[in-house]
Amino acid sequence: MRHRVQYIEDPERWPDDVxxxxxxxxxxxxxxxxxxxxxxxxxxxxxxxxxxxxxxxxRSTGMVVxxxxxxxxxxxxxxxxxxxxxxxxxxxxxxxxxxxxxxRERD
Numbered sequence: 001m002r003h004r005v006q007y008i009e010d011p012e013r014w015p016d017d018v019x020x021x022x023x024x025x026x027x028x029x030x031x032x033x034x035x036x037x038x039x040x041x042x043x044x045x046x047x048x049x050x051x052x053x054x055x056x057x058x059r060s061t062g063m064v065v066x067x068x069x070x071x072x073x074x075x076x077x078x079x080x081x082x083x084x085x086x087x088x089x090x091x092x093x094x095x096x097x098x099x100x101x102x103x104r105e106r107d
Contacts (some may be wrong), residue, residue: 005074007034007065014055022066023081025082027097029069029090035060036076069095 014032022030040057064079070093088106091099099107 002076005065006037006058007074008037008060009034014064014084017087017088018084019069020066020082021085021097022077022083024046024077025066025068025075029085029097030066030075030095031069032082033065033067033074036063037061070101087089 014034014100016031016050018032019029020032037058038061040059059074062079063076064082065074065093066073066077066082069090085097088104092102092104
């Protein structure tokens with residue numbers, strides 16, 4: 001069973017109202033959920049156990065979690081691969097770049 005990819009929201013860097021072109025996801029718009037997160041573990045000197053975790057602390061891996069518009073699967077990508085795009089350049093229903101079947105007003 002695959003675990004759910006965790007992320008840390010950062011609305012200043014990755015606002016909810018911005019959609020992105022992402023390298024490797026040609027033709028489909030994506031939303032950035034935030035920075036990929038992993039448990040903030042440390043070395044326990046007493047037991048020698050490396051995987052100590054308080055159950056809450058998370059740290060960023062430096063990658064971001066994206067989801068294609070119209071989907072719910074979380075993908076991990078390099079933030080350098082995310083380029084903001086105009087809101088009306090994609091279909092809000094299917095996520096396809098260039099599709100205009102969502103009924104939104106365009107010029």
